[in-house]
Every structure is written in structure tokens, then in C-alpha cells.
Amino acid sequence: MTTVSSTPHSAGTSEGPSRPQTGNPGPGGRQRKRKSLNTPRWSIASLIVISFFTVAPLLAVVVLAFSPADEPTIPYALPTSLTFENITRIFSVGAFPTWLLNSVLYSVISVVVVLLTASMAAYALARKRFPGRNILLWSIIATLMVPVQATLIPTFILIANLDGVNTIWGLILPTLANGQAVFLIRQFILDLPEELFDAARIDGSGEWRTFVSIVLPLIRPVLATLAIFVFLWHWNDLLWPLVVGQTDEARTLTVGLATLNTELVSTSNIMAAALISFIPCLLIFLFLQRQIVSSITSSGVKG
Amino acid sequence: MSTHLASKRSQPGQARLRREAVTGILFVLPTLIIFAVFKFLPIGGAGAMSLTQYRLNGDVEFLGAENYERLFADPNFWQSLGVTLGYVVIFVPLIIVISLAGAVLLNNLKRHDGLFRSLLFIPYLSSFVLAGIIFKWIFSNDGPINVALAGAGLGAIPFLSGDQWIVLLSLAMVAVWKGFGYSMLIFLAGLKAQPGEIHEAAKIDGATSWQTFRHITLPLLKPVTFFVLVIETIVGFQVFDTVYVMTGGGPANASHSLIYFLYDQGFEFFDFGYAAAIGIVLFFIVLVLSLVQRRFFNEKA
Numbered sequence: 007m008t009t010v011s012s013t014p015h016s017a018g019t020s021e022g023p024s025r026p027q028t029g030n031p032g033p034g035g036r037q038r039k040r041k042s043l044n045t046p047r048w049s050i051a052s053l054i055v056i057s058f059f060t061v062a063p064l065l066a067v068v069v070l071a072f073s074p075a076d077e078p079t080i081p082y083a084l085p086t087s088l089t090f091e092n093i094t095r096i097f098s099v100g101a102f103p104t105w106l107l108n109s110v111l112y113s114v115i116s117v118v119v120v121l122l123t124a125s126m127a128a129y130a131l132a133r134k135r136f137p138g139r140n141i142l143l144w145s146i147i148a149t150l151m152v153p154v155q156a157t158l159i160p161t162f163i164l165i166a167n168l169d170g171v172n173t174i175w176g177l178i179l180p181t182l183a184n185g186q187a188v189f190l191i192r193q194f195i196l197d198l199p200e201e202l203f204d205a206a207r208i209d210g211s212g213e214w215r216t217f218v219s220i221v222l223p224l225i226r227p228v229l230a231t232l233a234i235f236v237f238l239w240h241w242n243d244l245l246w247p248l249v250v251g252q253t254d255e256a257r258t259l260t261v262g263l264a265t266l267n268t269e270l271v272s273t274s275n276i277m278a279a280a281l282i283s284f285i286p287c288l289l290i291f292l293f294l295q296r297q298i299v300s301s302i303t304s305s306g307v308k309g
Numbered sequence: 310m311s312t313h314l315a316s317k318r319s320q321p322g323q324a325r326l327r328r329e330a331v332t333g334i335l336f337v338l339p340t341l342i343i344f345a346v347f348k349f350l351p352i353g354g355a356g357a358m359s360l361t362q363y364r365l366n367g368d369v370e371f372l373g374a375e376n377y378e379r380l381f382a383d384p385n386f387w388q389s390l391g392v393t394l395g396y397v398v399i400f401v402p403l404i405i406v407i408s409l410a411g412a413v414l415l416n417n418l419k420r421h422d423g424l425f426r427s428l429l430f431i432p433y434l435s436s437f438v439l440a441g442i443i444f445k446w447i448f449s450n451d452g453p454i455n456v457a458l459a460g461a462g463l464g465a466i467p468f469l470s471g472d473q474w475i476v477l478l479s480l481a482m483v484a485v486w487k488g489f490g491y492s493m494l495i496f497l498a499g500l501k502a503q504p505g506e507i508h509e510a511a512k513i514d515g516a517t518s519w520q521t522f523r524h525i526t527l528p529l530l531k532p533v534t535f536f537v538l539v540i541e542t543i544v545g546f547q548v549f550d551t552v553y554v555m556t557g558g559g560p561a562n563a564s565h566s567l568i569y570f571l572y573d574q575g576f577e578f579f580d581f582g583y584a585a586a587i588g589i590v591l592f593f594i595v596l597v598l599s600l601v602q603r604r605f606f607n608e609k610a
Contacts, residue, residue: 127340134333156592160354242436303498
């Protein structure tokens with residue numbers, strides 16, 4: 007077979023597994039086909055096409071958000087002028103500033119409280135022996151198998167009984183029980199060398215000081231990862247904020263956005279609101295993209 | 310210093326053990342309280358509530374299995390389950406093929422892979438609501454796609470108003486757009502972990518790229534694919550946000566998914582016990598999927 011006899015030669019000219027094999031014309035048609043499939047040019051062309059589909063809708067939001075509301079959007083020429091009118095208009099529509107504030111509170115408070123309480127619990131569950139430890143650990147891990155929608159109704163009734171409907175704390179409290187955070191931080195602490203904790207103990211450091219000055223700095227990578235994901239989950243969450251915040255004053259931005267689809271507001275107004283809702287997520291990504299990528303591929307965090 | 314350490318370790322003593330236990334309990338206490346009230350209680354409550362008639366004013370009447378009997382005899386329940394299954398059947402293969410293709414393409418790159426990875430991942434940052442709003446505009450009758458089709462002298466595609474499969478496909482495409490970046494990164498990690506020698510050896514033996522992919526890359530990727538399959542199936546069963554924003558369950562219940570059914574029963578009709586029973590059904594679906602996945606991974610490991 008000609009293909010087989012020629013391959014050692016071609017393998018010799020290219021080291022990498024998917025390097026393009028220019029300058030070495032293969033004899034068989036099969037061989038030629040393989041080379042064309044392997045060229046990065048082919049991959050890059052495909053990736054450019056896919057990138058267009060991922061980015062174009064978001065670019066459309068940006069363009070529409072800055073287009074005059076009365077400008078005919080058909081047949082999709084670029085706008086003749088750009089305006090900030092939609093942005094200023096949307097801040098005066100309904101309770102938009104309140105929605106924005108609620109989203110910030112819901113996301114930021116949750117991140118801080120979840121990270122602190124889950125770190126404390128994870129440290130104790132990984133390094134301290136106390137009665138009931140294993141039962142608690144497995145109960146928390148078991149909650150990961152329960153989808154939030156399955157407990158939506160009883161959680162709502164609970165919050166209603168505590169008079170938490172349409173309040174920011176009623177929104178935040180149930181989401182502070184984050185099993186994934188406890189689980190991931192505990193796994194991370196288990197991988198740290200025991201000696202670090204022993205050393206702190208022997209130096210006579212108190213437990214709280216050990217936690218704050220030894221444990222928290224050591225687990226910073228997993229905390230950064232979780233901060234990103236807890237923020238994104240809360241910022242983008244719909245169902246729970248939708249049922250617990252039923253008045254305009256209690257809505258988050260995502261819920262507000264979902265309910266904004268009325269004739270009162272034009273498409274370009276809605277896109278302005280949509281753009282504002284996306285900016286924090288984009289900023290987090292731009293600053294921390296390496297962290298996000300490595301954390302997904304290593305731990306499989308899923309929102 | 311080392312003898313000090315050894316002595317401290319060799320005689321832990323009752324006092325030290327007790328101190329350790331006290332510290333442990335104090336450190337888990339906040340989490341324990343939060344989980345007890347807002348996780349364990351609602352989980353137990355979901356099972357209990359599903360056996361009752363629970364009214365807005367707090368009146369509770371024990372029904373036994375009546376909610377479940379009613380549920381399994383309710384054509385709307387089977388309709389919503391059918392919609393959800395149809396959606397899952399479209400969504401899961403679509404997102405797996407596209408995220409795998411994206412991962413393979415990124416894995417081929419020698420340069421610019423960071424840039425393209427970011428460009429492909431960006432929609433994952435958005436909410437389903439944001440994705441729904443954008444695509445509701447893109448899919449609308451005077452949206453860019455249908456305007457372009459009209460310009461080419463073709464008829465409009467009724468993305469969100471056509472028959473059930475078109476609507477479910479449209480919703481699935483939005484979720485794929487929003488979500489495939491995540492699965493793509495999982496696949497990419499799986500590809501990068503594959504030993505290069507096997508691929509090299511196949512190449513030396515004269516295998517084409519497709520043969521190498523089909524008989525070496527893909528089989529080696531099987532555990533990763535299974536992981537993504539289960540995760541995305543669970544995500545598919547939970548479809549709600551895009552339905553809420555884009556179709557409201559329509560046209561004529563064509564996209565009335567299981568969670569939308571739960572939401573309606575709970576917060577349109579305030580039939581809390583019945584809605585809780587739907588939640589329990591979802592829980593069992595997800596539980597079975599999780600157990601299948603766990604079993605598969607234990608066998609592999």
C-alpha cells in the first residue's frame with residue numbers, strides 16, 4: 007500500500023500530532039484529504055464561522071441599544087446615528103434602578119456569605135473530628151442531587167411564613183445553602199498538606215486566627231472560582247427571584263428584563279436594559295477568564 | 310521542635326479531642342443552620358406537601374397519594390412531560406455535537422486558541438433570559454433571519470409560532486447558543502488529556518484523520534461524553550427561562566414544559582400540593598440520571 011509506505015517519511019517531516027504537512031505531497035487521494043482536514047486554516051475558518059454565531063447576537067444587542075428608538079430597524083442597516091437615549095430612558099422606566107440594586111445585593115451578599123460559611127464548614131468537615139461529621143457531610147452532598155425546582159414550592163411557603171416574600175433577605179436566605187461550594191472547598195482543603203495546619207496549631211495560633219490567616223489564603227484559588235460562579239448563578243437566576251419577588255420593588259434585573267417585554271417599551275429600550283444586565287458578567291470574564299476556564303475543566307462546576 | 314511535635318501528636322488527650330470537636334461544631338454551625346432551615350426542611354417539606362392539599366391561607370388537608378393519582382391521570386402533565394422529552398431529544402444531541410466540534414477545532418489550533426476559546430465561550434456568561442430576549446428578536450417575523458429570507462424571495466420561518474418541533478428546535482438552539490461553551494471546555498480538557506502517542510501511532514499506520522477521530526479519539530472520550538450527556542440531559546429537563554421569555558408555553562401548549570407546568574400550578578393556580586408533586590417527579594428523573602452517571606463512573610474508576 008502506497009499510503010503506508012509513505013507515512014514514515016511524512017511523519018518524519020512533521021513532529022506535532024496535528025501539524026500541517028505542507029511541502030510533502032502524498033501519493034494517494036486519501037493522504038491528500040487527511041492533510042487538508044488537518045490544516046489549521048480549515049479549523050480557523052470553521053472557528054471564525056462559529057464565533058460569528060456566538061458573538062453576532064451580542065453585537066446586535068449593543069447596536070440596537072445605541073440606535074434611535076424610532077429608527078426603522080428594517081432592513082437592518084447600521085443606525086444612522088448613535089444615541090444614549092435608550093440607556094437614560096430605561097433608567098427612568100419602571101423600577102429599573104431598583105432592579106439593578108436588587109441584583110447587586112442578591113449576587114454580592116450571597117457571594118460573601120456563601121464563601122465565608124462554606125469555607126468554615128468545609129475546613130471543619132475536612133480537618134476536625136466531631137460527632138455527626140460524616141452524617142452532615144453526606145447530607146450536604148446528597149442535596150446536590152436535588153434540583154432547585156423540586157423544592158421551589160416548600161421554600162416559597164417557608165419564606166412566605168417568615169414574611170420574606172418581596173423582601174431582599176427572603177430572596178437571599180434560601181440560596182445561601184450552597185452544597186456545591188461546601189463540597190468543592192472541602193475537596194480543595196483535603197489536598198492541602200496536613201503539616202500546614204499542624205504548624206499553625208503548634209505556633210499557638212487560635213482556631214479563628216488559623217482559619218483567617220492560614221486557611222483562607224491557602225484556598226484562595228477555589229474561592230475565586232466559586233465567587234465567579236455564585237455571582238453568575240445569582241445574577242442570571244430567574245425562577246426563584248421570579249416567585250419570591252412579585253412586586254416591582256422586589257424584582258431583580260433578570261426578572262425585570264423577563265417582564266419588560268411589553269408594548270410600553272421599544273426593542274431598543276429592552277436591548278439597552280439587556281446590555282446593562284450583561285456588562286457585569288462580561289467584566290468578570292475579561293478579568294478572570296483564565297480562572298474560569300481552568301475551574302470548569304478541573305472541577306466541572308455547572309450552574 | 311520535632312520532639313515537641315511528636316509528643317503533641319502521640320498524646321492527643323481527651324482535652325484536645327474535645328477542643329477539636331467544639332471548634333468543628335462551631336465552624337459548621339452557620340452552614341448547619343442554613344442547610345437545616347433552607348435545604349433539609351424544604352426537601353422533606355416537598356415530599357410532605359406533595360401528599361396534601363395546601364392552600365394560600367395556610368389550610369392543609371392530607372390527601373395521601375391523591376395528588377399523584379391526579380397527576381398521572383392529568384393529560385396536561387403528560388403533555389408537559391412529552392414537550393420536555395421532545396426538547397431533551399433535540400437539545401442534548403445538538404449541544405453535544407456542537408460542543409465536541411468546538412473542542413476538536415480549538416484543540417487543532419496552535420495559535421489564537423485563547424482568543425477563539427473566549428469568543429465561543431462568551432454566550433455562557435449570559436442568562437437564559439438575555440439569550441431569550443435576543444433570539445426572540447432574531448426569530449421574530451420581522452427579525453433579521455426572516456427579513457433576509459424575504460429578501461431572497463423565500464417565505465418566513467415560524468420559529469416561535471410554527472408546529473411543535475420547530476418551536477422546540479428554536480428553543481433548543483437558544484439554549485445551545487447559551488450553554489455549549491461549558492461542555493466545550495469539558496470536552497477540550499478531555500482531548501488535552503489524551504495521550505498523543507496513540508494518535509501518532511495510528512497516523513504512522515496510515516489512518517486518516519477521520520479514522521483516527523472515529524476509532525481512537527472518540528472511544529477515549531467516552532467517559533467525558535457520558536458526563537456531558539448526563540449533565541446536559543438534566544439541564545434539558547429543567548427548561549423554563551427561555552420558554553417563559555420567548556413563548557409563554559405556546560403556541561397552544563407546544564412548548565409548555567414540565568417546569569412551566571409546575572410554575573403554573575404553583576403560582577397561577579396556587580395549587581401548592583399539586584405543584585410540589587410535580588417537583589417530586591422532576592426530582593426522581595434527575596435522581597435516576599445522577600445514579601446512572603455515578604454507577605458508570607464507579608465502573609470506570
